[in-house]
Amino acid sequence: MSDVGGDWNDALRRRSGRRRVVLALGAGTGFALSGALAQGLRQLVGSSAPAPASDGRPALRGRAPSIFIGHGSPMNAVQDNRFTRTLLRWGREIGVPRAIVVVSAHWLTPRSTRVSTASEPETIHDFGGFAAELHAMRYPAPGAPGLAAQTALRLGPRPVGVDAQRGLDHGAWTVLHRLYPAADVPVFQVSVDIAQPGAYHLAVGRALGTLRDDGVLVIGSGNVVHNLGATERGAGETAHGTTAWAEDFDQQAKRALDAGDPGALVAYERLNGAARMAVPTPDHYFPLLYALGAARADEPARHVFEGFQSGTLSMRCVQWG
Secondary structure (H helix, E strand, C coil): CCCHHHHHHHHHHCCHHHHHHHHHHHCCCCCCCCHHHHHHHHHHHCCCCCCCCCCCCCECCCCCCEEEEECCCHHHHCCCCHHHHHHHHHHHHHCECCEEEEEEEEEECCCCEEEECCCCCCECCCCCCCCHHHHHCCCCCCCCHHHHHHHHHHCCCCCEEEECCCCECHHHHHHHHHHCCCCCCCEEEEEECCCCCHHHHHHHHHHHHHHHHHCEEEEEEECCCCCHHHCCHHHCEECCCCCHHHHHHHHHHHHHHHCCCHHHHHCHHHCCCCHHHHCCCCCCCHHHHHHHHHCCCCCCCEEEECCEECCCEECCEEEEC
């Protein structure tokens, strides 16, 4: 398929005024985006559809969906299980998007939101103690620096910066390896400002949702229930949580998703009495709010995968659109 990041970069270079704006972003400054400039940058994207992949995977047509993936252990990149087989099928069902933006639990930036603009993002092995084959893995997908810079502009007037060195963390590449194993779709990441409350993340997700009309797949990657100190490593893959607090919180979140109740999901601390155990820190929960924010009000949540790994890690995956 075409080099999407390159197409956007070429278009930006042909507009010297826009180029100065993008260069200013490279300094990592915050900014406010005027409506006229936002419209001008959207026009640079163009309307050409993505081409089907060389291995026969169909191209995504029309608006791209917004999805949330419970990514669990990095070992899912090399293991064959019900969850990983679901991701393989899911990628084919969605089709090949023009590009992908991932909000992962493993890129946290307090007091600002950052956007990765690397043209060739490295594969980050941000974990230890796992099998050598996992550490040897690479996911050599191209970046989308032009689109990433445009996305940074869309997120204004919040404090936003760009990072030309940031690669793909395991919350991104381990799931992309299953969804799009050919690593041929341009991808970039948006960080989580972990100092902000839930409503902030939902709002950033709404801003990212505008990319969907341009064929960009929005992915939030975390886990609805994530308490590493309370996992049961020998439990394997189960249909339900092995503790009442994990199962109860996951099911309450599902009910809120099915009801289309973003307020309940934003105020996750009050979702039910199990919240403190299920979400001791919000890093893995917040990516759900980005995917939810990118969804439209008339798009019901579809639960693509339900189940647990290691007893208490919810692997719930959800699609809107």
